[in-house]
Amino acid sequence: MDWAEDRYSNRSPAEQLNNDKDKHKKVTDKYNKVVRRNCYTHETRMIQPVPETISFPAEEEQVLRIWKQYDCFQECLKQAKNRPRYTFYDGPPFATGLPHYGHILAGTIKDIVTRFAHQSGFNVERRFGWDCHGLPVEYEIDKTLGLKGPEDVAAMGIAEYNRHCRGIVMRYSNEWETAVTRLGRWIDFKNDYKTLYPSFMESVWWVFKQLYDKGLVYRGVKVMPFSTACNTPLSNFESHQNYKDVQDPSVIVTFPLEEDESVSLVAWTTTPWTLPSNLAVCVSPVYQYVKLKDNSTGNIYIMMEARLMALFKSDTEYTILDRFQGSALKGKKYRPLFDYFLKCKEMGAFTVLVDNYVKEEEGTGIVHQAPYFGADADKRIIKYLKDKGRLVHSGTYKHNYPFCWRSDTPLIYKAVPSWFVRVEHMVDKLLENNDKCYWVPEFVREKRFGNWLKDARDWAISRNRYWGTPIPLWVSEDFEEVVCVGSVAELEELSGIKIEDLHRESVDHITIPSRCGKGVLRRVSEVFDCWFESGSMPYAQVHYPFENRREFEDSFPADFIAEGIDQTRGWFYTLLVLSTALFGKPPFRNVIVNGLVLASDGQKMSKRKKNYPDPIKIVDSYGADALRLYLINSPVVRAENLRFKEEGVRDVLKDVFLPWYNAYRFLVQNVQRLHKEEGIQFLFNESTVEDSDNIMDKWILSFTQSLIQFFKAEMEAYRLYTVVPRLVKFVDMLTNWYVRMNRRRLKGESGATDCQRALETLFSVLFCMCRLMAPFTPFITELIYQNLRHLMDLSSVHDKDTRSIHYLMLPQIRWQRFKITIMLEDFIDIKLKWHFKQAVDISLSDGD
Template sequence: MLRFVNESFLKVSNKELVHINIHISRNNLFFNKRIIRRVDNIIRVDIDRLSYYISGYRVNKLLSFVNFNKRIHTLRLEEMVTLTFTGISDNPNIVEEEERILKYWEDIDAFNLSNELSKNKKPYIFYDGPPFATGLPHYGHLLAGIIKDCVTRYFYQSNFYVERRFGWDCHGLPVEYEIEKENNINKREDILNMGIDVYNEKCRGIVLKYSKEWVATVQRIGRWIDFKNDYKTMDKSFMESVWWVFSELYKNNYIYKSFKVMPYSCKCNTPISNFELNLNYKDTPDPSIIISFILCSDFPKVKNVYNIQDDIQPLVQKYSVLYDCYMKSEKCDTSNEKHADEDIYSDHINVNKNNNKNNNSNNNNNNNTNCNDNNNINLNYNNNCYAQHCEVFAWTTTPWTLPSNLALCVNEHFIYLRVYHIESQRMFIFAECRLEWIMKELKWNVENIKIVNRFLGSELKELKYKPLFTNFYEKHNFKERAYKIIADDFVSDDAGTDWNGYFTNEVEELKDMYIKDADNVIKKKLKENNRLMSNNTIVHSYPFCWRSDTPLIYRAIPAWFVRVSNSTNKLVENNETTYWIPAHVKEKKFHNWIKDAKDWCISRNRYWGTPIPIWCDEKMETVICVESIKHLEELSGIKNINDLHRHYIDNIEIKNPKGDTYPKLKRIPEVFDCWFESGSMPYAKVHYPFSTETNDFHKIFPADFIAEGLDQTRGWFYTLLVISTLLFNKAPFKNLICNGLVLASDGKKMIAVRAENLKFQEKGVNEIVKSFILPYYHSFRFFSQEVTRYETTNKMQFLFNTDYIYKNDNIMDQWIFSSLQNDKYIIKYEFIELIEHMKDVILLGRNLREKRKTPNKKPLKSLTILHKNESFFKHFDRISNYIKEELNILNVEYSNDISCLNFSAIPNFKKLGVKLGYNIKNIQNKIKNMNAEDIKLFQQNKQIIIDNILLEQDDIIIQMNHNIQNDNTEAISNNYITILMDFTADQQLENMASAREICNHIQKIRKNLSLNQNSPVLMHIYIYDQTFKNHMLNENEYIKKCLRRNLNIIDLEKDVQNLTDKFFEEKITVNEKEVLVIFTNQ
């Protein structure tokens, strides 16, 4: 059986081959051509072949046929102009279309052709940050790449020449780590045994291997980028420019060598920089132990801290029984002539000589110190021998550091307590703010402890203590220089190894043991010596190596630094000249980072990287910084240096300028941090200053645009700015887009080094197609249908006229162009604001419908918008029809009568939290208690002063509430408007609802039949109930408006039988009434 589906194909229910005869009545021509194709029982007319045979004609009407047994069927053609759009599918195959476009671009060499066409135009400078070529592109790379492609395409299409060179970050830990995994390299000795030359060439090989994969993937996503003219950080020209950058910094005294405690990766055998440290913090379980250090020094005569305000502190109130005696003593005598420890605890500690000896032998057999005889120990402060009973608490999550401990650190501004524990008869010192935590950790009862002294941390400075381990006690004069308390502000109130992280021979009992494996051995030793007070586990944030994903340690190591801390003001100033999207990343995250920037460690104890061009003697008395290959050839006498990697230049020696009798200078073993290389890319990618003249360079510097992910705020963005500021005192870019991170379906960051390349759900991809791509496609399809309707109706070609578009007065079109900020269109900000108001009204209206459980297909009588200012409603008449249509409302009214509203104020905690911090607690209730007059003044002046604090418009949220009592009226407000919706039901609204339901049924039928707006069909309904039929006849105009075409309401049932060319009919039920729907051919 054959039946009509639409103007471009026929549908068959059997599998017979169908021939189509084409008859053109005007010229009496007859064709019998096989110009159809068969796909899944669909017989499709080949419109292209039709146009080949019949120029100027199209299939406009397809007839249903009476004789279904014949294989010959007739199609009638009408003369008309060639259509602008043909074959726009209802269900496009996005993937096929994408691949077709990519193939077309390849065939015409579109990217290179575009560059050739624009080469004489004004340049738009773009820098592409070099990714690590250690694997397939990650989703984060693809997102940033798409953003870059969008912006650079836009400027190319805006009459600019945009050079788009791809770059590769070929050096450093990412590449080396991959090689070490492949070759089972676990220690630096393995690399040395292999040979640096072999190791480096393996690194070079993996870079070239993955670059090919990158090309395929980047081209597949449709990004236009120049791979043939790419730059690589391992190229000799690039490395030479990096040498020049370093030499310029060296000449200007920005480079120095120092021995510092640095974050260190045991797996990668190298220190890392301070900003790399922040790239990979993770929540991880670690030991949480409290240990006690026995004081050897006499406990000093401290100035007890007391303030009347202490009585109301939460800590003091909660543990008042501990503070009670101490407070009473201080209130009575604050001169410190009398001391709390003289009398207050005499009932607890009144120990005679014999008892004291017993206690020392039984309870504190490990507390032997260098103090004097302690026969008459009591809590008399003037008896300095009591020092042996003072122990200082310390907390750590890294027990493996304790064998090499050389000092304790306190914060001199914190308040510390000296507390006596009655049961163990031991005296402990710790920060007051940790009192509650310590009591929980050690399971102390309040009755068992008493506070002896309350003093500042500065009182503890220079006190000596007994070392936990004696491995270093007699070495390097540590006995005299170390094992004492120092003070520094880095102490907060919260929470020696070899290159590979293994203990050396100096700690005999832990020799050759990995640091984390030694934790339990160390804790056992502490417990035996009665120094382990608590042993628990904590989950805390700890830095991991950003590449090997192993825990970092802090290790004292010599390294080379760029002096950044002296130039933070310049960094901030140059950053202010740049434009960022989003702005808050620049103003908050990046600004806060650079204003406190630390000196940058740029040396790595590695192999595959650009060698640092420093040649020196063994004692660093003679140092030469080499700035170029030519410079090195002149100094060494070696010609034709073709590679600058370590295995090519490490053996090159330079004659000592002091004379032949002095030893020759050798290169230091370190290589550059790969971030230093990527930060040098504006200069190195053009081989500046060797192959690019200064005048030419400044035509391409700084960049007009760069883009990368959020993690580059402490990576590439930072290194670019630092080097550019120190070299030229200017920002290296003008505009920057910083995209967010691509997260897996579980909300966690996908890490490329863990090969997490496919942790997403396909339904998310389908949702993107559904919510983003298809709306654009169907908007185009709708446009093409309207063009076809115009052309078939008017028998004339549609001509696209951009001038007319910009001149039209349609409010929605004006809003679109204003929102796009098209430079050919005068931006009308009032329309942007107006449409935002309209969107707010529609959202509020939908919320009210949802609240009343009233579907949008049911019309409502009226909606009233309330605002205090009448001027607010200017131009609202231009959007009222859109509000009516979206909310299915008959009337929209406006009013500035707000007598039915009352107002209240609440703090904007998000803003005030940043502004006031802890002090927000003192002001939030006063904001909530603002009266109507206060709120009115605040709304007028957009500011108010409360408790001498200036609060501005964004600091306070004004809420509106209504007092309407009408059951048929619902109201809702946001922070500036209120809408009232009338839900009163009447017959007219019921009729309109029924008419709309009929329209919905018909539209679904049309969709199921694959009919579009231009399909040549007629639609009819027959309503069996006469009263209902009369109501629908009254709503015929409303139905016509919904369907955008006529609907024939048949009067008599016999007329249904007289309809010809019927090809579809179906009974539906609307408002419990039967309705027959009939479709016929036109």
């Protein structure tokens, strides 16, 4: 069966891939033995037959074995050692669970760009990073061990608790390495960084001390988003990471004025459980308020005029008695709902406050203020209010509410003491540094990230937890004397104790003598927010400034980073805040931001709902290359969302890989036929090959040069979303146009010389395609190249090492083949068997 018959047979793509598995195995086993033997040697220059059927996942496993056997990635790094440096920062994933599609997508983008940088002549260090501390790990341990709170951890002991945390991190990191390697990503696990390494933690201490010495650290008591499940406050940006639409109880209650108890302030809340601790109500000083009579009850209320619809359906239900600005209510006293805090009245409680945060979008324009209680008291409190005649209205209300980003439980707002880093004063500098970064897509810089920066708040960096980098502050009991430690050596000098590790169990017992006669100083109990650690990774991964000072300073800021759009309120933000505070400049030059991968129904992927296919099963069924190309050739690379569909991955095989593979097979078939029938040994030498006079050869070669030009320009601009569609379209043009229309020439029906020209053209294009597609589909390009290289005069290849497609540099544009005018003029004279489906518009620069 020849190429055309095979490509256009009645068999479905699934049949072509999966039928005759025994036959495929026998053929490919023999083929792979030869390819494996000759991959890195020159034992033979014989091209090997290409099997009719193929299992892409099985071939990928074979390529993986070759890469591992010859340590190809490390060899790649060695070859690039003396090249100009290209700096890449790998955003550390949390070492819990296995990679999901979001991780796979971001990892693929990083792999593509860093492979391209290597192909372009740079030395690209690719170190994998791990976020090992913090709530993600602790929450998993708490669930596993059934721990309910600080008392349980105290009973176990911090050392034992942290031992469990370390264990889960190391287990998951090993599983991640297996999964990431199978996906074809070349990343250095041997030289990784983990936030639990003492060297990393010491650099985090150094970062903090720089901020402390600059006066950017303070202790304060603020109302903070608080996770009851994790028993710790969260930062402002963490609380914005996980909002959900929820249905909550909604009540409107009365607060009679002391000066006239027949007149009541009416306040709205969706948290009735907080009402027993009400200490004040707040109004807007600028909006207009009204005193009105409820025509059905005769009760007199005060509320914001713009919010009358919250209580009444029409203006016939009430009579307005007076109008005034909210500022007129300031200082008025009211009767409390409950008696629990009557003693606070002497300290100014149960008074009307004014603040601009009160808006006209919801509620009654009067907001009740309270500390916190447990949410399980809702029904009893509503019943109590109703019995006391203080309930005006009750129901349910659907609204957007923050949930803990790790435990997925509702947050409460609680006044807690925390350590803060000052951010608000440097908003203008943050915006300035943001403008210096090149964002893809660009709208993320201006809108999503830029708007977030404009409202940046001081950062709560302390967590009341255990598994993390301890905050290096030693304080007196009254907090009047504070010593900030910035290194292990400094702590050893101050305490006289040898330091082996920096986790809590190793440093909490250490004291420092007071210089002010206050006895001894003890470390504060908190640990760092894990986002502070990941934001410190540019410095901590190389143990700066204790080691590698020149290496870091010569390569900072990074040339490239990439993560999901959710990191605009996570890693992107913390990187920028710390870099701006430390050095006054941005931490990276170029960033690609991807969107979210959702289930096929548009919902968030959920293990509980089982609404998405297991990534490992997808790879086992279709191969990693197909998954990579499906993700990259989608709107998700433009920071839009993607509804993941398994058939989309399958279509990549059918529409891209099978035609490409069959074109390669057709080439090999006819090279072997040429040798068998004509005694001609095909050997490609790009520097001596004669240009063909055939118009179709000129057309595809010219189009190939156009592709190279476009590829380099767009990849250098980090626009993967324009590159992949062009590559996919080129595969279609090669297989459905060039190969179809030149079948007879390629099969030798127009003579041996013309056949050689056609085979040289097809080989040249396939060789170019392998190099261009290598960053995107590393497996199939290696597979094809390992056989094609035996048809090459390797002395004509400029690269010193040709043993792997991933050692080769990008193809150079050969302008003498860029004969676009001839191509377009002659193309219209070709007698076409197939109708045009679309036109191709090619633009040239002046002079071409």
